[in-house]
Amino acid sequence: xxxxxxxxxxxxxxxxxxVYTKMDRHCAHDRFLAALCETVKLEAERKMEAGNVDLExxxxxxxxxx
Numbered sequence: 001x002x003x004x005x006x007x008x009x010x011x012x013x014x015x016x017x018x019v020y021t022k023m024d025r026h027c028a029h030d031r032f033l034a035a036l037c038e039t040v041k042l043e044a045e046r047k048m049e050a051g052n053v054d055l056e057x058x059x060x061x062x063x064x065x066x
Contacts, residue, residue, distance in 0.1 A: 001040055001043075003044075004040060004043045004044050008047055008050075008051040008053075016048060016053060017062045019041055019044040019045070020058070020059065020062045020064045021062055023040065
């Protein structure tokens with residue numbers, strides 16, 4: 001959540017990938033945490049879209065897209 005507060009200009013490209021890979025394993029054991037994880041991802045996606053990041057490319061790179 002704190003990462004989402006930082007200006008997108010401070011994110012490195014690898015951090016786009018981490019949106020989809022870093023939290024899942026740590027949150028999967030609890031429904032509330034899993035839902036929170038999804039909300040954090042949605043906020044990160046909105047931020048990346050607003051910054052013209054190609055989300056489909058990021059998702060494909062991490063195995064989360066078509």
